[in-house]
Amino acid sequence: MIDSTTTARASWRAADLGARREISLPQGRMAVFESGTGRPIVFVHGLLVNANLWRRVVPRLAGEFHCVTLDMPFGSHALSMPGADLTPPGMAELVCTAIEALELGPVVLVGNDSGGALCQLVATSRPDLVERLVLTSCDAYKNMPPLLVRAIRLIARIPGGLGLLMSALRLPWVRNSPIAFGALSIRPIEPQAAESYVLPAGIARDIRDDLRRALFGQHRRHTLSAAAYFAEFDRPVLIAWSGRDPIFPMAHALRLATDFPHARLEVIPEARGFSPEDQPVRLATAIAEFAAVSRSADVR
Numbered sequence: 265m266i267d268s269t270t271t272a273r274a275s276w277r278a279a280d281l282g283a284r285r286e287i288s289l290p291q292g293r294m295a296v297f298e299s300g301t302g303r304p305i306v307f308v309h310g311l312l313v314n315a316n317l318w319r320r321v322v323p324r325l326a327g328e329f330h331c332v333t334l335d336m337p338f339g340s341h342a343l344s345m346p347g348a349d350l351t352p353p354g355m356a357e358l359v360c361t362a363i364e365a366l367e368l369g370p371v372v373l374v375g376n377d378s379g380g381a382l383c384q385l386v387a388t389s390r391p392d393l394v395e396r397l398v399l400t401s402c403d404a405y406k407n408m409p410p411l412l413v414r415a416i417r418l419i420a421r422i423p424g425g426l427g428l429l430m431s432a433l434r435l436p437w438v439r440n441s442p443i444a445f446g447a448l449s450i451r452p453i454e455p456q457a458a459e460s461y462v463l464p465a466g467i468a469r470d471i472r473d474d475l476r477r478a479l480f481g482q483h484r485r486h487t488l489s490a491a492a493y494f495a496e497f498d499r500p501v502l503i504a505w506s507g508r509d510p511i512f513p514m515a516h517a518l519r520l521a522t523d524f525p526h527a528r529l530e531v532i533p534e535a536r537g538f539s540p541e542d543q544p545v546r547l548a549t550a551i552a553e554f555a556a557v558s559r560s561a562d563v564r
Contacts, residue, residue: 266467270463271467273456273459273460273463274342274460274463274464274467274468275342275460275464276316276459276460277295277297277314277316277319277335277460278316278319278457280299280319280320280322280323281299281316281318281319281322281333282297282298282299282300282322282326282331282333283297283298283299284296284297285298286343287362287365287366288365289358289361289362289365290361291345291348291349291354291357291358291361292337292343292344292345292346292347292348293343293345294334294335294336294337294343294345294358294362295315295335295341295342295343296332296362296366297315297322297332297333297335298330298331298332298333299322299323299326299330299331300322300326300327300328300329300330301329301330302328302330303328303329303372303395304329304330304368304369304371305325305329305330305331305332305371305372305373305374305551305555306333306359306363306368306371306372306373306374307321307322307331307332307334307374308334308336308359308373308374308375308376308379308380308382308383309334309336309376309377309379310336310338310375310377310378310379310380310381310402310403311339311377311378311413311478311479312338312339312340312416312461312462312475313340313377313538314335314336314338314340314341314342314460314461314464315333315334315335316457316460316461317457317540317541318331318333319457320540320541320544320545320548321540321544321547321548321551324544324545324548324549324552325548325551325552325555328556329372329552329555330368332366332368332371334359334362336355336358336359336379337350337355337358337478338355338378338379338474338475338478339464339465339471339472339474339475339478339479340460340461340462340464340471341464341471342464342471344468344470344471344473344474345474346470346473346474348474350474350478350481351481352378352381352382352385352408352481352482352483352486352487353385353389353486354481355382355478355481356382356385356386356389359373359382359383359386360386360389360390360393369392369393369394370392370393370394370395371394371395372395372396372397372398372551372554372555373386373387373394373396373397373398374398374400375398375399375400375402376400376401376402376537376538376539376540377401377403377448377512377537377538378402378403378408378409378413378482379402380399380400380401380402380404381402381403381404381486381487381490383397383398383399383402384399384487384490384491384494385486385489385490387490387499388490388493388494388496388497389490389493391498391499394497395499396499396500396501396502396554396555397497397499397500397524398501398502398504398551398554398555399501399502399503399504399505399520400504400505400506400532400539400540400547401505401506401511401512401517401535401536401537401539402512403487403512404487404491404512404519404520405484405487405491405516405519406484406487406488407484407512407513407516408482408483408484408486408487409479409482409483410511410512411511412443412447412448412511413479413482415443416429416479417479417480417482420476420480426465426472426475426476427466427472430462430463430465430466430472431466433466434459434462434463434466436452436455436458439453439458439461439462440452440453440458445458445461445538447510447537448511448536448537448538448541449537449538449541449542450508450534450535450536450542451541451542453538453541491523494520494523494524494525495523495524495525497524498525498526499526500526500527500557501520501521501524501527501528502527502528502530502550502551503517503520503521503527503528503530504530504532504539504547504550504551505517505529505530505531505532506531506532506535506537506539506542506543507531507532507533507534507535508533508534508535508536509535509536509537511537512537514531517529517531532547532550533546535547
């Protein structure tokens with residue numbers, strides 16, 4: 265039996281994310297967090313994290329922008345989506361329907377990790393919803409899923425393996441190791457946030473089922489399909505790539521900055537894949553400067 269304290273730790277979201285809302289979508293219910301007013305910025309996280317990934321970025325932007333953080337069904341979420349299409353195209357459609365349900369578009373769309381891959385799919389399939397695109401270190405080209413996720417998928421194929429893995433990740437020394445979050449963050453993630461990442465799929469079968477479907481939906485054909493249309497995306501793009509990233513190669517950042525016709529690269533120093541965890545101030549500053557440029561300047 266799971267006690268109420270563990271359930272509360274699994275569902276904790278930082279107050280800095282803003283007000284929590286639940287929206288009803290064709291795919292199911294989704295939790296979103298809103299803070300600030302102004303030009304809308306939508307944040308999309310990846311596998312085995314949740315909206316808390318952006319908890320130190322949002323408060324640095326909410327004074328000038330309307331920050332909306334999605335709690336995606338990537339295995340660390342609170343609201344399961346049984347029967348929903350959790351392949352990358354299905355998840356990208358989920359982002360689109362959320363933007364439309366919140367009447368936000370077009371938005372500044374920001375993605376990290378596998379969430380960055382979703383943002384690539386949204387930008388190339390629904391450019392009408394994206395005013396500007398920010399890609400932090402993320403899956404791209406043939407790097408979907410990256411090696412770390414492939415290892416998790418192998419474990420997930422073993423009966424009971426995924427549950428055992430999530431139980432092991434409750435131990436700080438395991439989740440901070442180089443075979444877990446240590447590969448994605450230079451500094452250990454604060455325990456309250458880290459527990460919100462690893463507990464949901466460990467204590468709830470329906471969340472674990474969502475995670476399994478999201479894991480097995482990952483395939484390079486989706487990122488390669490998006491890449492075929494990068495040249496057609498005529499909006500500004502910021503590639504804010506981590507400088508010490510062993511998972512997402514800098515070569516992909518350089519290629520993205522070339523393949524998008526209106527892109528520039530900014531390296532986030534002293535950060536691995538989770539730059540919102542390692543360098544929230546530097547990342548928020550880069551996003552703010554990029555998002556603050558007027559629409560008229562984009563036309564010139």
